Amino acid sequence: MSRLPPPKTIVITGATGDLGAALAVRYAQPDTTLALTGRDATRLDQICSRCRALGAEVDSNALDIRDRPALRDWLHGLARRRLIDLLIVNAGVTSNTGPERSGEDWEAIAETLEVNLVGALATADAVLPSMRARQRGQIAFISSLSAFFGLPSTPAYCASKAGMKAYAEAWRGWLAPQGIAVNLVCPGFIDTAMSNRFPGPRPFMLSAERAATVIAKRLARNPARISFPFPLNAGMWFLSVFPPRLSVAIVRQLGY
Numbered sequence: 001m002s003r004l005p006p007p008k009t010i011v012i013t014g015a016t017g018d019l020g021a022a023l024a025v026r027y028a029q030p031d032t033t034l035a036l037t038g039r040d041a042t043r044l045d046q047i048c049s050r051c052r053a054l055g056a057e058v059d060s061n062a063l064d065i066r067d068r069p070a071l072r073d074w075l076h077g078l079a080r081r082r083l084i085d086l087l088i089v090n091a092g093v094t095s096n097t098g099p100e101r102s103g104e105d106w107e108a109i110a111e112t113l114e115v116n117l118v119g120a121l122a123t124a125d126a127v128l129p130s131m132r133a134r135q136r137g138q139i140a141f142i143s144s145l146s147a148f149f150g151l152p153s154t155p156a157y158c159a160s161k162a163g164m165k166a167y168a169e170a171w172r173g174w175l176a177p178q179g180i181a182v183n184l185v186c187p188g189f190i191d192t193a194m195s196n197r198f199p200g201p202r203p204f205m206l207s208a209e210r211a212a213t214v215i216a217k218r219l220a221r222n223p224a225r226i227s228f229p230f231p232l233n234a235g236m237w238f239l240s241v242f243p244p245r246l247s248v249a250i251v252r253q254l255g256y
Helices: 018-027 041-053 068-081 106-134 155-178 208-219 232-241 244-253
Strands: 009-012 033-038 057-062 086-089 137-142 180-187 225-228
Touching: 009 018, 018 033, 018 041, 018 208, 033 041, 033 068, 041 057, 068 106, 086 106, 106 137, 106 155, 106 180, 137 155, 137 208, 155 180, 180 208, 208 225, 225 232, 232 244
Parallel strands: 009 033, 009 086, 033 057, 086 137, 137 180, 180 225
Antiparallel strands: none
16 A cells, blocks of 8 residues: 555545535645636635635636536546546535334435435546546445445435445456556545534534545545544444344434
């Protein structure tokens, strides 16, 4: 596992979310270019201003990641103008079965999969050709510890993050010989608006700023997987290898 040089051009999707904004600020510094996108145009402008005040050059585009033609046009344009060193695939939404566990609406299921999985793959696919041409670059997929075991309260979210996990792992094996690093990031609960809608306990919660610091430091070391915090990451791994009947009983007992 070789340490990577500091990235000079970083693309972050979902930059108007709490974690995306914290990552943008974490990477903002002189001689660095940030390319940021998110759905909230007003918040995106605020984040861009903050990053510029820290010395970074900033390119931004307020768009919905489900608008794949607009997303891919923007990313292709960036790749023609810039040598993208690091792509952080971060945009995400969530859904749950509700306080009475009545189930997820189909519209919420479809949006969760469209953003978290299809949108994520479309983002990475749009940037990949330029990285392969240079035989250099890094792609970080922001998944979740819920990728390891499907929680009964958030089926679509867990499915989307499990799909991302498998894709990132496959891409790392495929692209490593071509000089491209692919990293799977599986955080636990982060103090964000999205996490605060989660219908269950949120143990070992980290601030978005702390999570961004952990992610940035570990991405520099280029591990296959970044999962935190301990012991929540260990617990989710054990749920994935325990007999399913036992794992389901445990998550029910814990309030999920």
